[in-house]
Structure formats: structure tokens, C-alpha cells
Amino acid sequence: MTPASMAAAAAGAARTKAEGSRLTPADESSRCPYLVVRNPAAVRDVLQRPSDFSPANALIAVTPLDGPALRVLQGVRFALPPVLASNDTATHAGIRKVVAGFFTPATVAAMEPRIRELAQEAARTAADQLESFGSADLVQAVAAFPPAVVMLELLGLPVQDLPDLKQWGRDSMELFWGWPDESRQLELAHSAAGFYVWIRQLVAESSKSAGRNLFKSLAEHGLSTPEICSLGYFLLIAGQETTTQLISTTLFRLLEGSTPFVWDDAASHAGSNAAVRHVLVSESSVPTWRRVAAQDTNLGDETVAAGTEILLELSGNPITSPASPESPLPPWQTDQNKQATNFSLVFGAGIHRCLGAKLAELEATVIVQETATTLPLIQLHDREPEWIHLLSFQAPRTVSVTKAIR
Numbered sequence: 131m132t133p134a135s136m137a138a139a140a141a142g143a144a145r146t147k148a149e150g151s152r153l154t155p156a157d158e159s160s161r162c163p164y165l166v167v168r169n170p171a172a173v174r175d176v177l178q179r180p181s182d183f184s185p186a187n188a189l190i191a192v193t194p195l196d197g198p199a200l201r202v203l204q205g206v207r208f209a210l211p212p213v214l215a216s217n218d219t220a221t222h223a224g225i226r227k228v229v230a231g232f233f234t235p236a237t238v239a240a241m242e243p244r245i246r247e248l249a250q251e252a253a254r255t256a257a258d259q260l261e262s263f264g265s266a267d268l269v270q271a272v273a274a275f276p277p278a279v280v281m282l283e284l285l286g287l288p289v290q291d292l293p294d295l296k297q298w299g300r301d302s303m304e305l306f307w308g309w310p311d312e313s314r315q316l317e318l319a320h321s322a323a324g325f326y327v328w329i330r331q332l333v334a335e336s337s338k339s340a341g342r343n344l345f346k347s348l349a350e351h352g353l354s355t356p357e358i359c360s361l362g363y364f365l366l367i368a369g370q371e372t373t374t375q376l377i378s379t380t381l382f383r384l385l386e387g388s389t390p391f392v393w394d395d396a397a398s399h400a401g402s403n404a405a406v407r408h409v410l411v412s413e414s415s416v417p418t419w420r421r422v423a424a425q426d427t428n429l430g431d432e433t434v435a436a437g438t439e440i441l442l443e444l445s446g447n448p449i450t451s452p453a454s455p456e457s458p459l460p461p462w463q464t465d466q467n468k469q470a471t472n473f474s475l476v477f478g479a480g481i482h483r484c485l486g487a488k489l490a491e492l493e494a495t496v497i498v499q500e501t502a503t504t505l506p507l508i509q510l511h512d513r514e515p516e517w518i519h520l521l522s523f524q525a526p527r528t529v530s531v532t533k534a535i536r
């Protein structure tokens with residue numbers, strides 16, 4: 131099953147699906163609220179027509195929140211007004227420019243030594259745990275914290291409360307992209323409310339601090355406090371937990387031996403980067419993303435009614451996965467244009483394309499490489515870990531390893 135079809139199955143059976151550019155009606159009685167689009171050309175078409183296919187639903191809870199959870203959020207004046215990822219108005223371009231100023235190609239490239247330093251430190255922690263306890267969880271030891279530290283440093287924000295930040299990020303992902311029942315919603319809403327209050331405090335402090343930081347720049351751009359909090363809430367999750375999840379899946383698949391690359395390959399920059407790109411294309415941490423039809427429009431030959439919610443498959447579609455003897459490329463696709471189709475969609479496309487794409491790829495590559503270099507002789511301790519499977523996020527929760535017996 132592909133990520134999008136797993137997500138669709140979890141939400142109910144797929145109502146319609148796009149194969150090629152055709153949309154095929156499926157079971158009318160099913161409850162999946164999404165039009166699932168899998169064909170890469172159709173996905174790209176949707177992403178590049180923001181006035182027809184709006185991102186306004188990007189941050190709407192997949193499972194409508196019940197009264198008790200809503201009251202907890204209202205209690206802290208929690209609100210996510212459209213600012214960046216879900217903004218379909220003309221203000222998006224100016225705000226995006228402010229945020230992009232913190233992730234320029236030059237800034238990201240200059241961060242590589244710092245990323246490597248953090249990666250080496252994290253890998254040594256894992257090595258120490260292996261020595262002391264005989265096992266280590268690579269998600270906690272190497273994947274979890276470096277992306278959060280790097281993100282906060284790039285944004286000019288204090289590096290503090292990291293364990294809370296990680297927990298808040300995972301909880302908010304589940305609240306907005308998962309299928310929690312009423313009691314779980316309540317737990318998650320308390321966590322999201324705590325996160326929101328923390329962000330509001332940080333926004334207030336940052337606007338008074340001396341140096342350059344994202345929140346201050348957004349205030350200078352004219353954003354209100356609720357708008358800055360909304361952007362901060364999205365970015366402090368999207369800017370680090372997605373990368374943690376990409377690293378976790380890459381480490382797991384390499385150690386499992388289910389990628390075209392082996393653990394030893396990952397000890398080089400090129401080998402690690404190839405493994406990271408393979409995971410991005412085959413089972414990215416963000417396998418799907420949403421859009422909603424802003425007006426009656428068409429996709430290929432089919433009409434799409436205004437208000438139709440769309441689930442785009444960005445990764446994991448068998449026809450977009452690398453060729454192998456068991457699944458050769460379709461005759462109309464060359465290896466070259468196929469790679470371009472694949473990789474160019476995993477971070478979205480068009481005016482909302484991910485602003486952290488280069489950073490995420492660099493972080494994942496360096497962290498996987500340093501882990502494979504420092505721990506050449508390890509093996510999976512748990513080959514069937516629990517996974518995070520949400521509408522738009524996925525990764526193993528743990529990558530538990532022991533020393534290899536060779």
C-alpha cells in the first residue's frame with residue numbers, strides 16, 4: 131500500500147482516485163473526504179495552480195475536534211490564521227520572502243560544519259549508550275535533537291526546552307493529521323495549548339531582543355501576534371520533526387537492508403545522500419499534502435467541484451519509485467525524466483514549495499553519514515518497531531540497535 135492509499139484507507143475507503151490523468155469514481159458509500167491524486171503530472175498540475183487549488187486546508191484538523199478539546203484550545207486563545215503554508219491570499223509572497231531570508235542557500239551551506247559537529251556529538255552519545263547499556267535508540271540519540279538545534283539557531287531563537295519541543299511537535303502532528311478519539315484529543319489539545327502559550331511567550335520576548343530573529347522580522351513586516359504565533363506553530367514543527375522522521379526512516383531501512391544501499395555505503399557523503407534521496411522518493415516523512423478546489427475547475431479531462439478536498443501523493447507511488455528488475459520503468463518514462471519527476475515533488479512545488487528542502491536534505495545526509503561512520507558495526511535490535519502513521523507524516527518511532535555480531 132502506498133502512503134496516500136494507507137491514509138485514504140484510514141480515513142475511509144478512497145472516494146475517487148487519479149490514475150494517469152483520469153479520475154476514477156469509486157465506491158459512493160465510502161467516507162474518505164479526499165480526492166486522491168497520485169499521478170506525478172497531475173500532482174504537479176494541482177500544486178502549480180494555486181488559484182484553482184488552494185492550500186487553505188493545509189492546517190485543518192483531519193479529524194474534527196470535539197467540544198472538550200476545542201474548549202482547551204479556546205482557553206489559551208489558540209488560533210491558526212492563514213499566514214504561510216495555508217495562505218492563499220496576496221500577502222503570502224511577502225511573508226514567504228521574510229521567512230526565506232533565514233534559509234538562503236548560502237546560510238544553509240555555511241551551517242554544514244555546525245550540523246556535522248552536532249551529528250558527531252550525537253553519534254558519540256549513541257556509541258556511549260551502546261557501550262554502557264548494550265543497546266541504543268537512534269531516534270532519540272541521533273535523529274531527534276540536531277534538527278531542532280539547527281532550526282532554532284538559524285531562526286535566531288534561543289535553544290531551550292528541546293524535549294518539550296519534540297513532544298509538542300509529535301502531539302500536534304497527531305492532533306491535526308491523525309485520527310484521535312475524544313479522550314486522546316483532549317490529551318493532545320492540552321499539549322498543543324501548552325505549546326501555543328510557550329510560542330506566544332517566545333514571540334513577546336523575541337520582539338524585544340537585540341539580535342535578528344524570525345519573530346522580530348515578521349513583526350517588522352507588519353504581522354500581528356496571532357499571525358506570528360500561527361507561523362511559529364507550523365514552522366517549529368515542520369522545520370525539525372519532519373527531518374527527524376526522514377533520518378529515522380533512512381537509518382531504519384539501511385539497517386534493515388531493504389534499500390539498494392547498505393550501511394557501509396552510508397559512511398560516505400555520496401552514499402548517505404543517495405540513501406536519503408531514496409527514502410524521500412519511496413517513503414518520505416511527508417508522503418502527502420492537501421489542497422482544496424477554490425472554484426469549479428478541471429484536472430486533466432475531469433471536472434472538480436469547488437470545495438473538493440484533495441490529497442496529493444508526493445512520495446511512494448510505485449510508478450514514481452526507482453526502477454528495479456521487479457518493477458521496471460513504464461516505456462514512456464526514461465530513467466532521467468523519472469528521477470526528475472520523483473525528487474522534484476517530495477518537497478511540494480510552485481509558490482508554496484518547502485523553504486527548508488535544502489536544509490532538510492543536508493541535515494539528513496550529514497547525520498546519517500556520521501552515524502554510519504561512528505557506528506560501523508551495529509544491527510537492528512527491533513525489526514518491527516511501532517510507526518507514526520498520520521495522514522501526512524510517517525516514520526518509525528524507534529530505531530533500536532545493538533552491536534553487530536560478525
Ligand code: HEM
Nearest residue numbers: 214215369372373376416477478479482483484485486490
Ligand atoms: C524531510 C523534511 C521535510 C519535508 C519532507 C518537507 C516537506 C514539505 C512539504 C511537502 C511542504 C508543502 C509544499 C507545498 O504546499 O507545495 C512544505 C512546506 C514548507 N516547509 Fe517543509 N519539509 C521538510 C523540512 C522543512 C524544514 C527543515 C523547514 C525549515 C526549517 C521547512 C519549512 C517549510 C515551510 C516554511 C513551508 C511552507 C512554505 C510556503 O507555504 O510558502 N520544511 N514542506
